[in-house]
Amino acid sequence: MMRIIRSSTVWLLAPTVMLAFLQGMAQAEDHAYPQTIAVLQELHAKEIMAHHRYQLFSEAALREGHPNIAHLFAALAYSESVHARQFRRILQELHAAVPEVSLTGIRARTTRENLKYATNVELAEIDREYPAYLERIEAEHHEEAQKYIRYAWSAERQHRDLIKQIQSGTGMFFRLLIKRFKTEEHRYFVNRNCGATVTELPRERCPICHQPVSTYIEIPRPVETR
Ligand SMILES: [Fe+2]
Ligand SMILES: [Fe+2]
CATH class of the missing domain: 1.20.1260.10 (Ferritin, core subunit, four-helix bundle)
Structure with missing residues (x-):
């Protein structure tokens, strides 16, 4: 009986211990x-x-x-x-x-x-x-x-x-x-990965983060909303 209680306690504790272990790992990573x-x-x-x-x-x-x-x-x-x-x-x-x-x-x-x-x-x-x-x-x-x-x-x-x-x-x-x-009047393009800000699109890749040119977006000219 004692053995049964003990083993079931272990199984009940296991997820808690596991969770604490994982939390500990996350904290260790932060630290x-x-x-x-x-x-x-x-x-x-x-x-x-x-x-x-x-x-x-x-x-x-x-x-x-x-x-x-x-x-x-x-x-x-x-x-x-x-x-x-x-x-x-x-x-x-x-x-x-x-x-x-x-x-x-x-x-x-x-x-x-x-x-x-x-x-x-x-x-x-x-x-x-x-x-x-x-x-x-x-x-x-x-x-x-x-x-x-x-x-x-x-x-x-x-x-x-x-x-x-x-x-x-x-x-x-x-x-x-x-x-x-x-x-x-300029055109402005910003890279969505690194924030590179240019007036002309690079030919192939971003000169800063080397992502393809498709990762740039053109910033529209602002218009007054009033
Ligand atoms: Fe910044
Ligand atoms: Fe970039």
Whole structure:
């Protein structure tokens, strides 16, 4: 009788033990990447905020009568949403939390000021920030995280180059340069895997993540909805 009770207890306990074991494994996996998780959470929040900010900048530019600048900001906003989605995906695969991001306090000013903000704040430190992020997670060797952080860095450099076309316009000759940019209609394409942001489609593969050109989408010109 004792033997029967004991063996049935073992069988009753088995799924619980198994579950605890699996949970332990998941936790062990998380604990193997504490820095990676912290950095991904930080970057995820930044990308969500950047997405929102560029969205507002795009709407402001449209209201001010700068449809080409609105289009550029719409492309940047989409690219940031790609980065946010990839960082969230990796966090979820690591069974890590994806903290809520507060968007209060993010607002647009004039297009002239928004362009300044984009170059002097948003993109000014990327070549210092991204290497620092990569250094923080280096010892943990999470290749997927490393890869997508590098992709995001490369895309931010493209963003900086695109904005630089009109950056000098935020000075004395703003009106003149804005006028010129007004006549230069671009097409913008963003890669749905890495967020690469370009004005011409690559021939075959994305220069950043090497996915086929079919992974790009064209960003439509924003239209005023009022
Ligand atoms: Fe980004
Ligand atoms: Fe790509």
